Amino acid sequence: MSEKKKLSFEESLARLDKIVEEMESDKMELDAMISAFEEGQRLVGDCNAMLREVERKIEKVVRDGPDGGETVPLKDVE
Amino acid sequence: MLSPDPRVLSISELTHRIKGVLAEEIGSVVVQGEISNIKRYSSGHTYFVLKDERAQLNAVLFAGERVKLKDDGCLKDGQLVRAGGQISVFEGRGQYQIIVRKIEGAGVGQLLERYEQLKKKLSENGLFDQAHKQPLPLLPRRIGVVTSPSGAVIHDMLNVLRRRFPNMNVLLAPVKVQGEGAAESIARAVRWLNESCGEGSPRQVDVIIAGRGGGSLEDLWAFNEEIVARAIYESRIPVISAVGHEVDYALSDFVADVRAPTPSAAAELVVRPRAEFESLLQQCADQMKRLLLQRCDILRHRLRRSVYSPVLNHPDQALARYAQRVDHLEMRLRHAVRREILRVRGRYERSCAGFNHLRERKIDDLCGRLGGYSENMQRCVHTRCLRLRDSVEHYERQLLLLNPLKILERGYSLTRTKDGLLVRSVADAKPGSVVHTMLKDGKLISEVSAVHTTD
The missing domain is CATH 3.40.50.261 (Succinyl-CoA synthetase domains)
Structure with a gap:
């Protein structure tokens, strides 16, 4: 299965669930099972990457104008 | 210019009177409002404004009173409080105010x-x-x-x-x-x-x-x-x-x-927790791997069973068994066919017998009916013949009566020219011509010698 759009973390987990369920069902041909396995491995990799790619940015909004706002690193609590 | 008048008051006098009126008319009160603009001076006195939607009132809480309060947590801007004290006038600024003696966060109920x-x-x-x-x-x-x-x-x-x-x-x-x-x-x-x-x-x-x-x-x-x-x-x-x-x-x-x-x-x-996600993903990966290996094991087992199966290893035995089975089936088939033939034949014969019987009866019946028809027809023909014969005789008699030759018997004759034309008038025969005269028993051939016309 080739998904053009990258799945979100939630979608990936849901897809993984489905893959495992299908693999458990005993109805899959070996070929299909191997491609499911490969897709599953790829999804596990993607999810792990997503867990790690968050950069631990702790920031604070500073307001310059009445509705303006930008963010700066929040230092005093780190 | 206004002259000195006992009715003219000094500011102090007026303020004093107002103070008196307020103290007398209003005196001690409890008010409720929201604190704003709170300021605490180094003297320890606290000044603030109490307000509601439409009006405001200056308030002062003296240091001496403040220390007597059980809880001064409500002394904050924006706080809704209930304050008890004396309405008074701060003469120096001409402002009336409340001198707070008790204050508490009023708001809770409200x-x-x-x-x-x-x-x-x-x-x-x-x-x-x-x-x-x-x-x-x-x-x-x-x-x-x-x-x-x-x-x-x-x-x-x-x-x-x-x-x-x-x-x-x-x-x-x-x-x-x-x-x-x-x-x-x-x-x-x-x-x-x-x-x-x-x-x-x-x-x-x-x-x-x-x-x-x-x-x-x-x-x-x-x-x-x-x-x-x-x-x-x-x-x-x-x-x-x-x-x-x-x-x-x-x-x-x-x-x-x-x-x-x-x-x-x-x-x-x-x-x-991230660790929870990670272990969930690990579980997924492990589970998939396990399922795939399990499937491979099953397939390998099946393959092995096939490899060692008697069919593949002793094909002749397997064939013999199949041959036997084919023989058996053939025999059963033969029996079945024979039974079927017998059954069909029996049915056919029974049908034939029935049919023959039926055919004979039918022929007898037809013959009888034909006999009947034949008699009828003969009778009809016979009657018809008799009737025809009667008619013929009748016509015969009629004919006999009408025969012109019959008249000859009574003495009349018929004369014709030699060409056979009937002579009806003297004009039909010229003198010297030959005429044939028919009589009852023969004919006369004569020459016309003269012609006389009747008057």
């Missing part, structure tokens, strides 16, 4: 009433509808926190998050969580996060925690304001309300998508 009214109203407006609740994201890219930048709350939350998900992104929108303008500040922050950190923004916030630490009902009041409730309701980013308190819920708790009892609890439930 606040509770407002709380209930607003709760009812917002509930009726559908702000608490379950259908409007949004699910929290499983893995937020960034958590927006709407709370005070100072104090333990943000610190504790960041600690919890760091423990659970060390690299989680957090964006703090610092707000005032109590006092004047707190509600507006909170509402503005929630809206700002929606506008500036929505879907697709480089600093996209996937969930908002709005909260503060515990406190009195007055302290938490900002989270009960309609403006905050509306901002949370309108937020497209899911909101967790986290107002630290034990007993009742703040209105923000009802309207938020998820309620947490404290900000730290909100940090606990906003995202599952």
Whole structure:
């Protein structure tokens, strides 16, 4: 299965669930099972990457104008 | 020019009289209003303004009275208080004021009433509808926190998050969580996060925690304001309300998508520990591997069974068994066919016998019927013949009667020319011509000698 759009973390987990369920069902041909396995491995990799790619940015909004706002690193609590 | 007049008062005299009137007419009172513009001087005296929607009243709490108060926690801007004291005039500035002797946070009763009214109203407006609740994201890219930048709350939350998900992104929108303008500040922050950190923004916030630490009902009041409730309701980013308190819920708790009892609890439930995700993924991977290997084992086992199966290893035996089976089937088939033939033949013969019998009966019947027809016909023909014969005789007699030759018997004759033409008039025969005259027993051939015409 080739998904053009990258799945979100939630979608990936849901897809993984489905893959495992299908693999458990005993109805899959070996070929299909191997491609499911490969897709599953790829999804596990993607999810792990997503867990790690968050950069631990702790920031604070500073307001310059009445509705303006930008963010700066929040230092005093780190 | 006004002349000296006993009725003219000096300012001091007037002020003194006003003071007297106020003391006499009003004297001791208990008032209720919101504190604003509070100032405490080095003398220890505290000055503030008490106000409601339409009016305001200067107030002073002298240092000596203040130390007698059991709880001066209510002496804060924005606080609704009930103050008891003396209405008096500060002569130096010509202002009337209340000299406070007792003061307490008044609001609780009244606040509770407002709380209930607003709760009812917002509930009726559908702000608490379950259908409007949004699910929290499983893995937020960034958590927006709407709370005070100072104090333990943000610190504790960041600690919890760091423990659970060390690299989680957090964006703090610092707000005032109590006092004047707190509600507006909170509402503005929630809206700002929606506008500036929505879907697709480089600093996209996937969930908002709005909260503060515990406190009195007055302290938490900002989270009960309609403006905050509306901002949370309108937020497209899911909101967790986290107002630290034990007993009742703040209105923000009802309207938020998820309620947490404290900000730290909100940090606990906003995202599952990273390790948990990782072990879940590991489990998935292991399970898939196990299933695939298991399937391979099953297939290998089946292959082995096939390889060692007697069919593949002693094909002749297998063939003999099949041959035997074929023979057996053939025999059964033969028996079946024979039985069928016998059955069909029997049926055929029975049918034939029946048919023959039927045929004979039919022929007899036909013969009988033909005999009948024949007799009838003979009778008919016979009758007809007799009748014809009668007719013939009748016509014969008629003919006999009408025969012209018959007349000859009575002595008449017929004369014809030699050409056979009947001579009816003397003109038909010229003298000298030959005529033939027919008599009853023969004919005369004569020559006409003369012709005489009758007159």
